[in-house]
Amino acid sequence: MTGAERRRSRWVGGMALACGLSLMLSACGGDSAAPSAGDGEAGGDAKIGVVIKGLDNPFFQHMEDGIEAAAEDSGVEYTIQAAASITDTSGQADKLSNLANQDYDCYVVNPISGTNLVQGIAQIAAKDKTIVNIDNPVEAEAAKAADATIATYIGTDNLAAGKMVADQLATLAPEGGDVATVGGVAGDVTSAQRIDGFKEGLSQDFTVVQEVAADWNRQEAQTQAETILRANPELAAFFVANDDMAMGVARAVAAADRKGETLVVSVDGIDGVASGDIDAAVAQYPFVVGKMGMQACEAAAAGHELPAKVDTPIELITPENAKEAQEAFPEPPSDYENPFADLLEG
Amino acid sequence: MSESMDLLEIRNLSLSFGSVRALSDVSLHVKAGEITAIVGDNGAGKSTIVRCVAGVHRPDEGDIVFDGQVVNFVRPDQARVAGIETVHQNLALVEDLTVWQNLFLNREISHGVGPVRFLQKKEMRKRARDMVAKLAVNVPSVTSTVRRLSGGQRQAVAICRAAGFSSKLVIMDEPTAALGVQETRRVEELIERLRSEGHAVLLISHNFDQVMRLSDQVWVMRAGKCVAGRRARDTTAQEIVGLITGAIAA
């Protein structure tokens, strides 16, 4: 016990130093939890190291919020590190390696690519600590190479989200027609999965006439959509891979006087549906992904067996339930299964 | 005027670049209406003197007296306003600008209010043609870019710029070093014409023959010091060479 206490005080000291340093640059509170909060509560004995993707995107900011919310609930100690940007694969790897050298009981990782964190994961596996993988899966091959077992994978199914959008499109426009897809950065995995899911789910009545990449950028999406509308004035719908770009596309549709005729459907975009700019969206809940990641660690620390794979909820957002969804955000409007919460309670 | 006045007087000038003492305690003078030469080996400090007088460098110590007044030029345009024009060793022409733009560089004829100055291109082109014609230099056209001119033509443009603006003193730093025989002769004619038009000329040169032929007064520099001054008619090329190399003590 004394050893653990000493370790803890060293850790607290380190955090205080880190806070002091980072205060000069930015607020410290966002980067780490107050270690004093509720020691000894459920899960309070586990120390969790978290490495997530860059915070330059609302999706990951919500994920971070979920992590913080879960930690606040249980009072667990944790440190969170984020990559500098969505392309900072090596920087993220360095961050995990640093944490792996320190003494955490459980690690939550959201790798930028399927393989970039493999070294840190190998270090953690060698110390026999728990690894919880959220959002972007660690490649099975890479995990094997690192001699690591991923305790659980918690993520949101992008393919399923895309598919669900396609189903809703079939309901909104039963007569079918031409559609165009607007993706993020060309070659981005998340974007590709959403679009693949959408195309898979698309009924025979629809034809994809054009696929463009708009770099997750609203202005770029708007410009591309305008051009597409001129080439295909009778376009039935746009499928857009995120909410921000969907707002740009909606502007292009309005400017071309096609509102209501060319539908805009997207992954994410509750606010856009609520404001009437987007016709339908499927919302993902990164907040829940982050929350469950932390709860998984706590459950593991409490000695529970974890389920191998958990899909977080996705929710179809229509004008009818958009208000409700807005109010419930960042949680889904309806109840969902949370196996980790059940484990912790049970 | 029997014995002409000193137009420029340099008193005890010193300048170091870091640890390199480029000038130490240099004193010399230039009389109005004369061609005064400075000779010396490479690195003796000739160009540095020129740049001090032209307002490019500021001396560490010493005074520059021009036209009876101690001057303290901070920038080259102040020297130009005072009446000192310089043809630098590297000519200081902008290759991608035209001949007329170079002739009027930082002396553009313009109209407008406050800092908004619109160029009077027509006027400048016309005057540029006049300047070139007056010196009878063979520049193809004032609207061609300097990049397309030969070495001699560039030298002519640079001299033209120095001579064209009612200057009292024209300084030329090795004006013929890079030129052929033909072009050298043209430039020498130009220098003599400047003197006959009343400009004082300070000529830096390596060519003793040229110095002896053109100049009225010769200053000899060695290793940052001005070691001797001679009237040209009282000396010989051999003596000058001896002074430069140090074989003859000053």
Next chain:
Amino acid sequence: MTATESVGERVRVTLTRPTFWVEWASVVGLVLLVVLFTALDSTFLSAGNIRGMLLASAILTILVVGQAFVILTAGIDLSVASVMTFAAVMFGLAMTHGYGILLSCLVAFCAGAAVGLLNGVLVAKGRITDFIVTLGALSAASGTALILSDGKPITVISAPLFELSAGSVGVVPYTFMIALLIAVLAHVVLFKTKFGTHVLATGGSVEAAQATGIRTTRIKIAVYAISGSLAGIAAILLVARVGSAEPAANMTFLLNSVAAVVLGGVSLFGGKGSIKGPIFGALLLTALSNGLTLLGVSQFYQPLAVGVVVVGAAFLTRFDK
């Protein structure tokens, strides 16, 4: 020699002069692209599409003018896209704090100008390489934009802004008119004023410019300030266009601004070039992206096409001596 002969001779001389192809590469390239795309897709030259291209090129055009000034002094401004993002966020914040549209525009302009000025002072007085200074500004401006906006888009709803972004006279959108006005002003400043000559002289040869007493430090500070100010103006158009201030910088704008200037025949060594060349370069890049999208060319080929065009243009400048 008769008049017609002399005209014919002059045309021949002009066409065989390599500098002609450097100066006019962007115009020739644009014409070729227009012919090609029109042949492949008749909607390319439709009024609607022309309007769309002009609309899409307005922001880039303004950035390109600033970049051209900087490159003409042999510098480079890598921070344009980030400064625009920073100014856009400042604009968004000013609007949400109820500053009103005019004051908010002023805030955006000043934000851009301030960063530009800082760039200029560091490059000219601090004697730090332009590349490093503006690279630092790129990062710092992006970071500040993220901090100020908390990483979230700031929605800006304003009727006059919407009118600005949506309105046009015939096929010419208001925003493009603003860009064109700025371009014309820039051309006048560069070629009809004393300041412009001094910019060219500073870029052509710093020593020569200094030897005639031109204060090259001031000129350098001025061009970076111009570039920053124009990024501030571009930020207003950007917010007007998308209806929000986005905190993430779009680096395509940076790459395209440099590419357009090079396409437009401005020498990266400074001292030589025009404003109209880069403007046509910006139009060319916009037309290229527009045409490829119209034709349904896969997204993967677009960056490749831009790369080929830019390197092709740089190749032309090799013959320029």
